[in-house]
Amino acid sequence: MEAVRRLMDLRHRGRAEDLPRVLASAAPLLEAEAATVLLVDYGQVSLQPLRGTTLDTAGTVPVEGTLAGRAFTTAQHQWIEQSDGGLLWLPLLHGAERLGVLEFRFKAYPPESTRHDIEVIAALVAELIASRRFYGDAVEHTRRRMPMQLAAEIIWNQLPPLTFAVDGTMVTAVLEPCYEVGGDAFDYAANADVLHVALFDTVGHGISASALTTLTLNTYRNARRSGLSLLDTCRSIDKWIRAQYPGAFVTALVAELDMATGSYRRISAGHPAELFLRGGRALPALPTPNALPLGLGHMLARPPQVIEQQLEAGDTLVLYTDGITEARDASGTLFGVERLSDFMLTALHRGTPAPEMMRQLIQAIVSYEEGELRDDATAAMLQWRRHH
Known part of the structure; x- marks a missing residue:
């Protein structure tokens, strides 16, 4: 004592x-x-x-x-x-x-x-x-093992902790290059039985990208905290990006998970589909994209479509930016979705803890590109268990 x-x-x-x-x-x-x-x-x-x-x-x-x-x-x-x-x-x-x-x-x-x-x-x-x-x-x-670039400083100061768990449901994320990242970001929040998760990939690099990411991230939070639906949240972000950064855009996956029932709803705004893993195998990808990138929504008359999927206990979703799948080795070969899927399924089979899977994934990406990433690489993993 x-x-x-x-x-x-x-x-x-x-x-x-x-x-x-x-x-x-x-x-x-x-x-x-x-x-x-x-x-x-x-x-x-x-x-x-x-x-x-x-x-x-x-x-x-x-x-x-x-x-x-x-x-x-x-x-x-x-x-x-x-x-x-x-x-x-x-x-x-x-x-x-x-x-x-x-x-x-x-x-x-x-x-x-x-x-x-x-x-x-x-x-x-x-x-x-x-x-x-x-x-x-x-x-x-x-x-810090080396000085952090200002763009990365801005982003890291706004991100939530890399890992969060509540009653069997876990979300965990990684970003690389950690000292230079400026265009990628993620966010989540657990409110009552709803887990809100979003992943953003901003066009460009450096300070201009981090400024656009900052606007996107905080507009998302403002919409979420105002009780807006997924559809209206995307409309709000789209409106503010268009007003403040004409011509710029952000791809995004904006999702909600009902932790009590496993009901998963999301909008893909020009973003790659998440990996959908169940029982040791990869299921067909959810429809994507179902909206234009945020900031370009005015170019399409119809509203974004909300995709719904019922999860089963133990299902894993892996959200990622194209910096993961478009990583290239010395010969120019892409890391690709299939290699990403194989990596995650192998780690799940071994029983690797979710945060450690994400750490190992980003180390694999860095190694694949021989230590020099050509683009920001971000991934977030969502695992669902039934509410107790």
């Missing part, structure tokens, strides 16, 4: 960068020799010591091929025995969002009562990081 009290004091008069110092003082109270916060970087390839950490042994840890990384990717505790004791890594989860890991050094593997205590501490540390990050730049400095 004393360790909890010291950490709780940070809620009212502390910064994120004060967390390492407080954890160091609280570690002996948990029968640990040391405790270190490691946050995942924006590219989700390494774990970085939170700014303010002074331990000589603290350094960057790769996600791939390490026990600390396995704790992050699986959200399961990991332990390694050493000559002078051992290290225990616990996942840092804010809801379903993976922030990093909490590393403890012990003289011996801790008993169950101590493990329970440090699980409570890990949950509290995650809450503190999530709540204190907005009062300073320590978390941002920690997560």
Whole structure:
């Protein structure tokens, strides 16, 4: 309780960068020799010591091929025995969002009562990081391995957490290149039994694209919070893009899922169809597009069509921008929808957690283009389970 009290004091008069110092003082109270916060970087390839950490042994840890990384990717505790004791890594989860890991050094593997205590501490540390990050730049400095372009800064500051889960339903997303992205964005919101999900792909790159994306994202939220239907939401976004950026356009998938019944409704505004996966196979794609890209809607007299689909428990939908399927290898061969489908079905068969599927997917895309993406690549995955 004393360790909890010291950490709780940070809620009212502390910064994120004060967390390492407080954890160091609280570690002996948990029968640990040391405790270190490691946050995942924006590219989700390494774990970085939170700014303010002074331990000589603290350094960057790769996600791939390490026990600390396995704790992050699986959200399961990991332990390694050493000559002078051992290290225990616990996942840092804010809801379903993976922030990093909490590393403890012990003289011996801790008993169950101590493990329970440090699980409570890990949950509290995650809450503190999530709540204190907005009062300073320590978390941002920690997560960045290189300077972020202004266009990407604008977009990241407006996005929701990458992963969200409620009562068995999960939505999780990824964006790349994370330090330069400017034209892609996603959003979601759970209101009562309805999960709202949207994916946007803006024409152009850089600051101009991020400005158009900003307008699109906030118009979408305004329409959603005003209680507009899917049809009227698309009309509102279309109107504002046309008024503020004549000639510009944004492709989009704007969807609603009734989490109680599995009823899925969406409009594709010039956007690729989502992957529809069920029982280990890909089902036929939903009709697309059923509206012109947002900003060009005035060129077609008929209104956008809302497509409806009844989901079954366990169904997975993968929304993506063309930067995923149009990625090219050295020979110019497209990554393509079929390869994307095979990748996702294989990961589902292995039982890979949804957030980890998205991380592995974006790493596969980056590797396919040999580290140099030609376009923003964004994907969002929606899994549905029945409401309890």
